[in-house]
Amino acid sequence: MAETVLTIDARGEACPIPVVRTLKALGALAGPGSVETLVDNEIAVQNLTRMGEGKGCTVASERLGEKEWRVTVTTSVALGVSDAEAESATCEVPVPGAAAARKNVVVAITSECMGVGDDVLGKKLMGSFVYSLTQLDELPACVLLYNGGAHLSCEGSAALEDLRGLAASGVEVLTCGTCLDHYGIADTLAVGEVTNMYVIAQRLTGASLVVRP
Amino acid sequence: MARVRVPSLVVTFPTTAAAMSCEECCERRGLGGRMIPVPGEISAGCGLAWKTAPEAREELAAALAADGVPVEAMTVIELLEFRCYEGTVPS
Numbered sequence: 001m002a003e004t005v006l007t008i009d010a011r012g013e014a015c016p017i018p019v020v021r022t023l024k025a026l027g028a029l030a031g032p033g034s035v036e037t038l039v040d041n042e043i044a045v046q047n048l049t050r051m052g053e054g055k056g057c058t059v060a061s062e063r064l065g066e067k068e069w070r071v072t073v074t075t076s077v078a079l080g081v082s083d084a085e086a087e088s089a090t091c092e093v094p095v096p097g098a099a100a101a102r103k104n105v106v107v108a109i110t111s112e113c114m115g116v117g118d119d120v121l122g123k124k125l126m127g128s129f130v131y132s133l134t135q136l137d138e139l140p141a142c143v144l145l146y147n148g149g150a151h152l153s154c155e156g157s158a159a160l161e162d163l164r165g166l167a168a169s170g171v172e173v174l175t176c177g178t179c180l181d182h183y184g185i186a187d188t189l190a191v192g193e194v195t196n197m198y199v200i201a202q203r204l205t206g207a208s209l210v211v212r213p
Numbered sequence: 214m215a216r217v218r219v220p221s222l223v224v225t226f227p228t229t230a231a232a233m234s235c236e237e238c239c240e241r242r243g244l245g246g247r248m249i250p251v252p253g254e255i256s257a258g259c260g261l262a263w264k265t266a267p268e269a270r271e272e273l274a275a276a277l278a279a280d281g282v283p284v285e286a287m288t289v290i291e292l293l294e295f296r297c298y299e300g301t302v303p304s
Contacts, residue, residue: 165295168214
C-alpha cells in the first residue's frame with residue numbers, strides 16, 4: 001500500500017496558519033505518511049521544522065523558488081493531533097516585524113514595590129524598573145498605575161522624573177482615580193492623567209502585551 | 214521630547230547595601246545623581262548603581278570615601294536621557 005501524502009498550499013498565509021494546517025493534516029493521516037506544505041517564507045520553514053521534529057517526525061525542506069519552499073513532514077506512526085492542539089500552535093521562531101506589530105505594550109504597575117519581601121528593596125527595584133523602561137529601544141504605549149502603584153506618579157516619587165520623560169515622549173501615563181482618592185493623594189498627581197476602571201480595562205484588554213513588574 | 218545618549222558616570226558597588234548607602238550619602242550631602250540598575254555595558258550581573266555627571270567624579274569619590282561607602286568601580290558610559298527639542302518644555 002502506497003504511503004499517504006497530503007499536500008497543503010500555505011503560501012501567503014501568516015504564521016502560525018501553516019503550522020496549524022500541517023498539524024491537522026498530520027493527524028488526519030491516521031497512520032504512516034507525509035504532509036507536504038508549500039510556504040513562501042523561511043520563517044515558516046523553521047516553524048514547521050521545529051514542530052515536525054517536536055512530534056518525532058522526519059522533516060525535509062526544499063527551496064523551489066525565490067519565495068517558495070516545500071517542507072515535507074513524514075511520520076512512521078499514527079499521530080494523535082487534537083483540534084485544540086493544532087489551534088494552539090504558535091510562532092516559535094520570531095517573525096520579522098512581529099516586534100513592530102507589538103506596538104501596544106502596556107505596563108501595569110500595581111504597587112510601589114517590585115516583588116515581595118523587603119519593601120525598601122522592592123521600592124528600589126521598582127524605581128530601577130521604571131528607569132529601565134526609559135532605556136528600551138521601543139517605549140511602551142501606556143503605563144497604568146493603580147492601587148499602591150498610584151504613588152509613583154505623585155509628588156515625592158523617585159520615579160517621577162522617568163515617568164515625566166516617558167509621558168513627554170508619547171507614552172500614555174494613566175493613574176487610577178479611585179486609588180488616588182483612596183490614598184488621599186489626588187492633589188499630588190504630578191504626571192499623566194487620572195483615569196477610571198473602564199479605561200484601565202480597555203487598555204489592558206486591548207494590549208498586545210501586558211507587563212506587570 | 215527626544216532621547217539622546219549622554220555620557221554618564223556610573224558607580225558600581227560590591228553590595229546592594231553599599232549602593233543604598235551611596236544614595237543616603239548623596240542625599241545628605243546634596244550631591245546630584247540617582248540610583249539605576251547596573252547597565253549591561255558594565256556588568257551582566259544584577260545590581261544597583263549610582264548615576265551622575267562625569268564631572269562629579271572627584272567630589273563623589275571623596276564623599277563616599279569619607280562616609281566609608283565601598284566602591285567597586287567608576288565608569289563613564291553613554292546612557293539615554295530625555296531631552297527637550299528646541300522650543301518645547303517637559304510636562
